[in-house]
Structure formats: C-alpha cells, structure tokens
Amino acid sequence: MKVLNLEHILTQNGFGFAYLSADLAVLSCNPLFRNFAARQGEVLAQPLPLLFPETFGLETVFEEIAAGTRPFFKLETLQRDLPDADECYIDIAVYPTSRAEAPLFCLIQNVTPKAQLTQQVYQQQNEIRLLESIVRAHQAHAALNIWGTSEPIRQIRQTIAKISRIPTATILLKGESGTGKSMVARIIHHAAMGKTAPFVEINCAAIPDTLLESELFGYEKGAFTNAVSSKTGLLEAADGGTLFLDEIGEMPHKLQAKLLSFLETRRFRRLGSTREQEVKIRLITATNRDLNLMVREGEFREDLFYRLNVVNIELPPLRQLGDDVLLIAGNLIQSFNINFQKRVQGFTPAARQKLRNHRWPGNVRELRNAIERAMIFVESDMIDAADLQLGSLQAQEPSASPLERFQLPPEGLSFDDIERKLLEEALALAEGNQSQAAKLLHLSRDTFRYRLEKFNLL
Amino acid sequence: MNTLQLHKKICLLGTFGVGKTSLVRRFVYDKYDDEYKSTIGAKVSQKRLVPLENSRKELIQFNFLVWDIEGVEKATPQVNHYLLGAHGFLLIGDLTREETIGALPAISEFARKIAPGAPLVLAGNKADLAPDGSHTAAVLAEVADRLSAPYLLTSAKDGRNVEDCFTQLGLLIAE
Numbered sequence: 169m170k171v172l173n174l175e176h177i178l179t180q181n182g183f184g185f186a187y188l189s190a191d192l193a194v195l196s197c198n199p200l201f202r203n204f205a206a207r208q209g210e211v212l213a214q215p216l217p218l219l220f221p222e223t224f225g226l227e228t229v230f231e232e233i234a235a236g237t238r239p240f241f242k243l244e245t246l247q248r249d250l251p252d253a254d255e256c257y258i259d260i261a262v263y264p265t266s267r268a269e270a271p272l273f274c275l276i277q278n279v280t281p282k283a284q285l286t287q288q289v290y291q292q293q294n295e296i297r298l299l300e301s302i303v304r305a306h307q308a309h310a311a312l313n314i315w316g317t318s319e320p321i322r323q324i325r326q327t328i329a330k331i332s333r334i335p336t337a338t339i340l341l342k343g344e345s346g347t348g349k350s351m352v353a354r355i356i357h358h359a360a361m362g363k364t365a366p367f368v369e370i371n372c373a374a375i376p377d378t379l380l381e382s383e384l385f386g387y388e389k390g391a392f393t394n395a396v397s398s399k400t401g402l403l404e405a406a407d408g409g410t411l412f413l414d415e416i417g418e419m420p421h422k423l424q425a426k427l428l429s430f431l432e433t434r435r436f437r438r439l440g441s442t443r444e445q446e447v448k449i450r451l452i453t454a455t456n457r458d459l460n461l462m463v464r465e466g467e468f469r470e471d472l473f474y475r476l477n478v479v480n481i482e483l484p485p486l487r488q489l490g491d492d493v494l495l496i497a498g499n500l501i502q503s504f505n506i507n508f509q510k511r512v513q514g515f516t517p518a519a520r521q522k523l524r525n526h527r528w529p530g531n532v533r534e535l536r537n538a539i540e541r542a543m544i545f546v547e548s549d550m551i552d553a554a555d556l557q558l559g560s561l562q563a564q565e566p567s568a569s570p571l572e573r574f575q576l577p578p579e580g581l582s583f584d585d586i587e588r589k590l591l592e593e594a595l596a597l598a599e600g601n602q603s604q605a606a607k608l609l610h611l612s613r614d615t616f617r618y619r620l621e622k623f624n625l626l
Numbered sequence: 627m628n629t630l631q632l633h634k635k636i637c638l639l640g641t642f643g644v645g646k647t648s649l650v651r652r653f654v655y656d657k658y659d660d661e662y663k664s665t666i667g668a669k670v671s672q673k674r675l676v677p678l679e680n681s682r683k684e685l686i687q688f689n690f691l692v693w694d695i696e697g698v699e700k701a702t703p704q705v706n707h708y709l710l711g712a713h714g715f716l717l718i719g720d721l722t723r724e725e726t727i728g729a730l731p732a733i734s735e736f737a738r739k740i741a742p743g744a745p746l747v748l749a750g751n752k753a754d755l756a757p758d759g760s761h762t763a764a765v766l767a768e769v770a771d772r773l774s775a776p777y778l779l780t781s782a783k784d785g786r787n788v789e790d791c792f793t794q795l796g797l798l799i800a801e
Contacts, residue, residue: 221670221691225635225711244704245667257667287666294664294697298643305723329761511660 184276187265190234192216192227195270204258204276206250216274220260222246233264234271240264245283257283314348314355315499316492320484324352331479332359338431340416340476341454343483345604346531349454350414352483356452357410365409368402373418373603381423382439391440403436407447416476417457417468418603418613428472451476456604486528486535493523496532497539501551504543512546518553526558534558588623591616595625629677629685634799635711636690636792639733640718641726642697645751648782649718650694653792658783665696668708675793680800688796699729701736709740714795718749719766721756721779727766734773745798748777749791754784 175198178185184204186197192215194201202211205219217224222243232238242261250256259277314325331337339356341349350369357367375383382391386401402411413419419427430436431451435444453476462468486493494515501512515523528534542555590609594616598604606616620626638646647665651657654671670691677687693712698705715737719727727750734746750756750766756779763779770777776794778787 221672222668224633224691225713227711229710241707243668243707247665247667247669283666287664290664290666290696294642295662298662301643301723301725304725513660 182278186274187270188272188274190271256280315496318489318492328356335360335450338478339452340480344485345456346533347483348532353412353452361409366406367410368406369412370402371414373415373601377420385436387439388441403447406449410450413453416453417455424469424472431475486531497523500539513549516550516552519551522553522556629687631687633689634713636714637693637709637712638716641699641729644718644720644726645782646718647694650692652782652785652788668693668695675796678796678800686800706740712741712744714744714799715746718751721750721752721762724762724765730769746775747791747795748775749780751780753779754781
C-alpha cells in the first residue's frame, strides 16, 4: 500500500518513473514516463538507453547501483525535444530497490521552469563574458582586425605582427584617403602597447599652422600673447604610448625641422621653456601624398622623410583587393546587425556583383558608408543591388571624363557660380579637409583658401 | 563484407561561446543559426555516420550519440556525470579567441580522467572569421601536438570540416 501511495504522489507531482530489470528493460512505468520517453510504440520491455539515449554508456554505473555499491546516479538538466513542448529539460535519476526482479527505479523530473530561468541568467552572463573575451582577443591580436585574405592584406598583417615586437620603431603609413590609415595606426598601437598606454592622434591638415606647433610641443604660461596658462603638448600626452600624426605632408616646413630635432634626440622644449624634456613614444605618421615627390620639389624635408620612413606600410586601395571587398562588406553587415539590431544575412548575387564592379574611389570609408546606408533601409534579410547607393563617383559613362561630359548650356552660366560650386563640392568630398579639397581641384592650399575667402566659405 | 553497427557516445567540450551547439546543429541537421543561445546542461542528438573502414579492413558504421555540453572550463560533479561512458571527445576552441584554445589542455585533463581511453579530436571553430594562417590556428596546432591529438579548422557557419571532425573521431574509435 505504501508503494502505491508513493507512486501516486510522484505521478501527482509530475514525475515519470519506471521499474527496471537488471539489464535495464522497463518492467512497469507510469504514463508520464511514456510521455518523457517520447517514443512511438510500446515502452515496456524496452531497454532504458533506447528510450533515453542519455543513459547510454552507463551500464557499469547501473550495475553498481543494483549491487548496492553506489547509492544512486543522477543526470541533471538534460534538454529533450518533445512533440508537445517547445523546450523541455529533465533530470534522470536511477535508484536501487529492494525488489530482486526489478532492482532499479528510474525517476524522471521535469525541471523546465527552473532550467529556463537558469538559461536566462547564463545567457546574460555569457553574452557579457563573450563580448569581453572578444575585446581581449582583439587587443591581443589586433592585426586580425584587418579583414581580408588578399596578398597585400596578408603582408600588412605580417608587418604589423613583426613591428608590434619593436614598440619604438617609427612607422610611415601611405595610402589613398579612406584606406584605413588611422585604423591601422590604432591597431599597431594596441598590438604593441599595454592597455593603459595613450594613443594620441592629430591631423596636421586640420589645425592652422600657427597652432600646430603649440599643440604638439605645448607651451609655458606667457610664451605668447594668449598663453595665460601652461599647456601640455601632444608629445607629452603620448609619453609611454603612440603619437599618430595624420597627413604629415601638410606639416609646415618650419615645424618639420623641429619634429626632426625631436626624432633625433627624443627631447624637446615646450614653447617659452628653457627646460628640455624627454619622452618615450612610438611615432606613426600617415599621408596620402607622394612624399618622395614633395622632397624633390622641396616641399618636404629630405632628412625628416628618412627619419619617418623607417618602416613603411603601403595601404592598398580597395579596388586592388579583389574579393576582399565582399569579405569586408560581409563583416560590416555583422557589425551593423549588432548596432541596428537587425538580422541581415548577406548580399544577393546582384549586390555582390555591384560591389565587385564598383571602383571605390573613397575606399573602405565609402564601402562602410554604403553598407551602413543599405542596412538602415533594407527590409529583407538580404541586401540587393538596389539597396546599394554607390555614389555619384561611380562612372555612369566610364569612357567620358567629367570634363568631357560637361556642356555649357545655350543660355550660358555664371563663372562665379561654377567656381563656388566646385569649391563646395570639393570640400564636401574631402569631408571638410581643406588640403584634400585643394588637391581635388589641383590648387595649392593657399590658393584654395584665398578662393574660399572670396566666396565667404571659410 | 558485413558492416558492424556500433553506438558510441561522443562529448563536445569547450568554454562558452565557441560554437559547440552550432557544430552539432550543422553535423546532425545541416543547419546553422547566427543567434547565440547559451546552452545549459546537456543535449543528446544522434547521427549515423557513413561506414568507415579501420586498419583491420573491418567496415564499421557508427551511430553517434552526440552530447552537446554547456560551456565548461573545469570539472564539476554534474559535468563529470555527463562524461561517464564517453567513447570520444571533440574539444572545441574559437579561432577568434585564443583564450578558448588555451583552456583546452585543462578540459582534456578532466575528460581523460573520466574516460581514460577515449580519443580526442580538437576543432578550431569559426574558421570563417579567422584569416588563413592566423595566429590562433598555430596555437591550436601547438595544443593539439601537446595533447597528441589531431585537429581541424572548422566552421559551423559554412560547414567546412565539420563532418570530417566526427569522421576523424570515428576512425580513432574504430582502431
């Protein structure tokens, strides 16, 4: 009677159970056991491992239980696919009995609610741990952040791996606008320096010539009219880390001499100071200009050029990277999926073809913008060719240059209006960078600025 | 020649987020889902391999009971119970996170304690995200050498070498 009561209680509380023979065949069971087994057909006389594959391989363990040398055995939180439940977790426990013909008792408990709660907690914890772990991995092997399998990309990765072991080597990054020079500078920094080492970046073209010197070297109070207090320069700020001078070709000649002096001695003085200071930094410089040519034309100091050009990394334009454009675009999708909480899977064949065919004058920056724009508006899980707006620079008539396509309308045009429009477009294309905008119009920076002033565009 | 039918218990082990569940899904159902869902406990799936021939020219067809076990870094009583009776282990690291590969020797140690004779195969997963010749692949090769186990670079996403991992394990068990 007691046994019957216990069985009743177990069934009432949602447990499945079965009595097993020494060779694990089911001798008797309650209906819930059949449900958990989720097996079509007869359950009785079937071996337990056939009904619950989770118990396969545990024959020795069950023998020990039947022999009384092991008190019981339990497998916890086993996920099962059941026909009438989305998700089910069970515990399977096997106990000895006092019945010779049925020495084992198998108990199945549905632990789904508890398991689901645990799963939610694990999910949150693991997502955070996963992100932290990814960040650690990226810091440790920063060169892996340069996506691509083409030969130029492989070589860049190899060079970075080598120079990361020499944290004082001076590096010159060359490449067209948008090829990722700033990103590569950061990657080199993270690959070589500790977590707390500073990375200080300045664009030599973005700061007026007169300010660049004080920004770099700092100044003492009273060094010049507006120096009401002392200021730490970027050289000092970068001590123990990396100083990245972007667009080094735009550095004024006078300042080039001062930078050269610093590179030779690793010492400098703040403006208005008599005290020399020493800093330990890695200097990375970048340019999209031909420094060799600038040296020949006297625009850039030859001695400084050789000082900067210790390790030279040429970043290839995107159009030379073949199918890497697809790989990079795919990785950008993953990245924007996270940012925009979308689940875009990839590109249609037509979109892939469009990506391959484009010339990418703006390089990775242009690609990134194109993918970001597509990701914002795409509604399907695949980006199609129509979703990719690849900019007006894509040649509609590849054979005709913009000049050839231009036609003076019969009613004529204001020359000033054209000049103003050209200046505005060049600035927009160069993202406000006056030196680059000047280059686009084949003008010197001074001439360009004079014309901006003429149209009140400064 | 008769084909020997054998059921074998295979356990997948590795730290969290290396793609154990994705590998099982690819191997058993030939499916892949980008979404990360953390596994708790364990889930057993079954898959019959194509018949393999061992060095004694015996033809064996394995029915693998594949245990997808939650991410582990050290032995726990619960995980030890899962491993009892295992015939082979697939140890998985994530090629984009070196630390997951560094954790494999400790994992192999407790797995071998529970099932001493069971062979190991190492898988460097997420090969689609790691450039060829990446540093982590070299680390995996070093770990595999230290554990005297074969290794493969896999991708549950594009399916590369997933089937081969299990076949490799089957061949080792068949010997």
